[in-house]
Amino acid sequence: MSKENYSDYFEETDLDKAHDAWNEDKAKSEWSKTSRPAQGEHVYRALPKRKGAKHEHFYRIVYIHYLRHPEDRDNLLLVTLCPNDGDAKEAKCDICKGARLVRKANGWDWKKTKEVGLYPDRKMFLGAVRLTNQGGVLDGDDGKPFVMDVPYDVETSLMTLLNRESPRFFGDISHPFEGINFSIERKGKGRQDTKYSFDPLNRKPLELANLEWLKDLPDLDAVETLMGVERIHHALGEHYPATGYLPPVDGGGGADDDDDEDDLVPDPDNAGAMITRGDLKKRQASA
C-alpha cells in the first residue's frame, strides 16, 4: 500500500481546535469549583483578597453570557465570560457585538436580548469558608476555603456592610483580624423559588477561626470560562444569523465532501483496496 492508502485509517489532529477544546475544558473545571451557599442556614466568613491577585477587591465581579436558543430558552448553547467586563463599548466581545445586530434585525427590546444571554449577566464571586454554627472550623472538605458564587440578594445585603453611609456599616468584613462572620439561609431548590437571607453575626471584630487559611486563599482570577472564538461564532451563526457569523459547516468539507472526485473510497469489487470516487463512478457507469 502507498502512504495515501493508509490515510483512510487515521485522522489528523486539528491543533487549533484541540487547544481551544483543552482551554474550554480547563475553564469548565475552574468554573465547577465555585459553589452557591448550601441548603438551610449556615455560618460563613468572607476571606480577604489573595496577595498579588489581579481583581481589585476581596470579591470579584464578572460578566457572563449564558447564550440560549432564541426559541427555547432552556436550551443553553454556551456559557462564557464576557471579556468586556460589562463595558458597553463592545470592543472585545463578539457576543455583545452580535447583540446589537440581532436586536435591530428582530426588533427585540433590551429584556428579550438579555433573556437569551446576548447581553451578559453580572455575577459576584468571593473567597469564603463555611464554619460551624458557633463559628468554629468544620471537618474535612466542608471546612476548606472555596469560591462562593454569591446570590444577588446576598450580594446586596453584604455590600451595605461596606458602605460608610449605611447604619449597618461594619468596615472590611473580609479582614482576618477585624472581619465578621455572617449567616446565609437558603430556602427552596428551583430556579424560581430559591430565596436567600443574610445576617451579620457579630458587632465586634472577630479573628478568622484558622489563620492557616491565609496561606491557601482561593484564586478568583483562575475562575474563567472563555470559550474558543470558533465555537462562539458557530453558536451565534447557527442560531442568530443576524450577527453575520457563519454556522458550522456540515460534514466538515474536504475529505468528507461527497462531491470530491479525488477522495479515496473502499473498492467494492476488491477487498482491502481503495479507489477514487471518480474512478468508481466511471467503472460503475461502464458496467
Ligand SMILES: [Zn+2]
Ligand atoms: Zn460580551
